[in-house]
Amino acid sequence: MPTLLLSRKEVSALLNMGAVIRAVEQAFGDWAEGRGTMPPKSYLSLEKGDFRAMPAALPGAVAVKWVNVHPQNPSRGLATVMAVIIYSDPDTGYPLAVMDATEITAFRTGATAAIAAKYLARRDAHVLGIFGAGRQAYTQILAHAELFDLREVRVYDVRPEAVQRLIGLLPQFRLGACSPEETAASDIVCTVTPARAPFFKKAWLRPGTHINAIGADAEGKEELEPDVLKGSVVVVDDLRQASSGGEINVPIARGLYSPQEVYTSLGEIVAGQKPGRTDDRAITIFDSTGVAIEDVAISRLVYEQAKSGSYRTIDLVG
């Protein structure tokens, strides 16, 4: 029994955002109901970047993702983030596939935010606002378009050329370059920037907005003014991870916010253990840090499609 090898191009061709969203939503429900296993990520910090080992299991699937963040890579013609998944048989440990997970990582982040918006945004949400026109913006828009009738996508970035590039990449949607205030005045706002200090102002907030706070994914990172959290309904993917490295980490470290103020986790809402949005005027915030069960769910989807196809294989451990 050989191990399947799936390159980035091959994985990309197998990814369909609708199917990815369904798989990730199922994974959050399974996890909340005790059918998933996810030990904490292992972090490894080196001089020029860091690495994370992210293992997790879901029914019928187990995998580890090995992902790096090297901010100086673009100057060398390499992506900042690259990822590989080893996908194994939970019953024997056999490595069924080794696959690129760079695209999986981008898809799962978009998919998870859209799932959060499904439960937390207003039902009549039609305007999406994006802060940060980098790689993550693309999959955020694709994912929200699967679940919402997007009449308008407002985009702000400190680099106007990045906004124009994104507009060019997504001609099928009504994207427009907007001011920060205009972008913030959307029904659903996604913050996908590398900011280390808050840029999203409390003064911009309108009642009924849902915010997907994506950018803060490590200690010391923060996109929203801490006051934005106050009085908002905050939902996390994983409370421990969010408290140490998500949007709430800096406010908690400064004593401005407490983990007890978090409403619940996305998994509990998906599983029906807690309701999502109940008030049209509430501000809701999803603090996304990225959890390995998302990656396992998508790698299972990719493997199940690929296993009967004609891809390269290697007798890796045999």
Add this chain to the structure above:
Amino acid sequence: MPTLLLSRKEVSALLNMGAVIRAVEQAFGDWAEGRGTMPPKSYLSLEKGDFRAMPAALPGAVAVKWVNVHPQNPSRGLATVMAVIIYSDPDTGYPLAVMDATEITAFRTGATAAIAAKYLARRDAHVLGIFGAGRQAYTQILAHAELFDLREVRVYDVRPEAVQRLIGLLPQFRLGACSPEETAASDIVCTVTPARAPFFKKAWLRPGTHINAIGADAEGKEELEPDVLKGSVVVVDDLRQASSGGEINVPIARGLYSPQEVYTSLGEIVAGQKPGRTDDRAITIFDSTGVAIEDVAISRLVYEQAKSGSYRTIDLVG
């Protein structure tokens, strides 16, 4: 730049025990002197087996090993333990190679025990005793033969056929089937069994013996009577890991032994921060749990040899 793919057969052909021992010894020294990074292993327990994600970095190298233990595998014609390493460029995060690590895991365990014996056994050690004639026994003998003039190897196993098979595999050494007492009366004793209760008796101990206690690598596992530890010089690979899952874990949990009684770590001895054996009559014990820096050191060795060869590659993340 493609990613190199190295199968088990290809890795095996590149492994040379002498070079492996030198690489692992260097790694322990580097780690003790602060030139290595190793977060704790991530454990994932499932119904039929468990998985460990083991990331670590050494100068110029970073990798994660994904390894399983599935005790029922032999009945399905599969190995109990299989392992894969993703070996990356520390400066960019690029996955330079994906390689089998099943043989690497066996080699590094043997190499580390032999390095411990180099510093802890008597200089005139010539007789090696092996408890447990399974897979690990083979690499224990190969490794000790690199550093000692082995005039005799005594082997005991509850399964006499396993002893005969091992003898057949190593015709170049003077192996013999022995009683437990004869095996224990060796200069260097390696315990490489899956025992969950102590079988090695205090009464068998002779002054000046060095014991490599290998088998206990998870909570609840134990090979030596707790009294064997008392009055002995105990050295660990990693104190935290040994305390929670090594030979000393059960005695510690029962209040029969304390982590403060451990003399030092192998890295500190290799780095010259603490002396090894100083008394010909002392009993020395190396408690081996297996640390990821060993795997990283060997994967670097394998990669450096393979990178200029003609092996398969894949444009995995490109």
